[in-house]
Amino acid sequence: MTSSDVPGNRWSDLERPPLNASALRRALVRPESLWTSLDVVTTTGSTNSDLAGRAAGLGEGAVLVAEEQTAGRGRLDRTWSAPARSGIFFSVLLRPGPRVPAERWGWLPLLTGVAVAAGLSRSAGVDTSLKWPNDLLVTVPGDSGALRTGEAASGAERKAGGILAERTADGAVVVGVGVNVSLRAEELPVPTxxxxxxAGAATTDRDPLLRAVLRSLEQWYVEWRAADGDPAASRLQEAYAAGCSTLGRTVRAELPGDTSLTGEAVAVDGDGRLVLATADGVQPVGAGDIVHLRPV
Structure with a gap:
């Protein structure tokens, strides 16, 4: 009997089998592919931190996947936690320069959001949407545990994933993705x-989900880079707007410095900023926490 077979061991959940690293490499790491290496580790603090620390010795396209993250990070220094093997947690190393001007690199987390949403929609059959700038939302029916927060039985938008992009010391970008796949209602870290x-996924098999997401990310990144990072020419700006549930809603933007703006989200501009129509006029928001306000 191995340690993973011991009753009660957190690695022994038969509904959460391990990823097949060799099969993933065969499917994704090819001579013509963006992905040049793919490693799967049992557990780590943060795939972003690990990959950023090794970036100087790696070429573009390195992928690091973890079965479990113990110190996963999100935007605004938030933590990301989930049971072992319950999601897909990975980071990729990208080197968009010098072809893509540095001022366009801010589109990378938005591009990743579009790619992940498209990949999951195709592979899991779940309708996903994007909350600006980098949250992945799904609709959870009220009868699957959501009612404990008083939500309607028709369901509510819930955050199922997030994206974090960080510059490395040698001028690359590490983009980290975390998606909750098989979490049950009683395992949710927060009610939201x-x-x-x-959300009723057709499958929670993480191998095809991860393959679909990485193939989608490769497609969108290659097209964006070929267009020199132009979000309009690469269709990225249009695709993001089409999948962004923030647009058309009244929102509150909580900005650095303990200030906030309230208005209708009307567009995502060429710099990837969220444009708000406020009582004082149109104002772009480049950084901050967005709260979707419920209609009165």
């Missing part, structure tokens, strides 16, 4: 979280 399983 969700998972693909709770």
């Amino acid at each position: 979280a969700g998972s693909l399983a709770l």
Whole structure:
């Protein structure tokens, strides 16, 4: 009997089998592919931190996947936690320069959001949307545990994933992605979280989900880079707007310095900023926390 077979061991959940690293490499790491290496580790603090620390010795396209992250990070220094093997947690190393001007690199987390949403929609059959700038939302029906927060039985938008992009010391970008796949209602870290399983996914097999997401990310990144990072020419700006549930809603933007703006989100501009129509006029927001306000 191995340690993973011991009753009660957190690695022994038969509904959450390990990823098949060799099969993933065969499917994704090819001579003509963006992806040049793919490693799967049992557990780590943060795939972003690990990959950024090794960036100087790696070429573009390195992928690091973890079965479990113990110190996963999101935007604004938030933590990301989930049971082992319950999601897809990975980081990729990208080197968009010098072809793509540095001022366009801010589109990378938005590009990743479009790619992940498209990949999951195709592979899991779950309708996903994007909350500006980098949250992945799914609709969780009220009868799957959501009612404990008083939500309607028709369901509610829940955060099932997030994206974090960081510059490395040698001028590359590490983009990290975390998606809750098989989390059950009682395992949710916060009441506003969700998972693909709770949203009625056709499959929670992480191998095809990860393959679909990385293939989608490769397609969008290659097209964006070929267009020199132009979000209009690469169709990225249009695709992001089409999938962004923030647009058309009244929102509150909580900005650095303990200030805030309230208005209708009307567009995402060429720099990837969220444009708000406020009582004082149109104002772009480049950084901050966005709160979707419920209609009165």
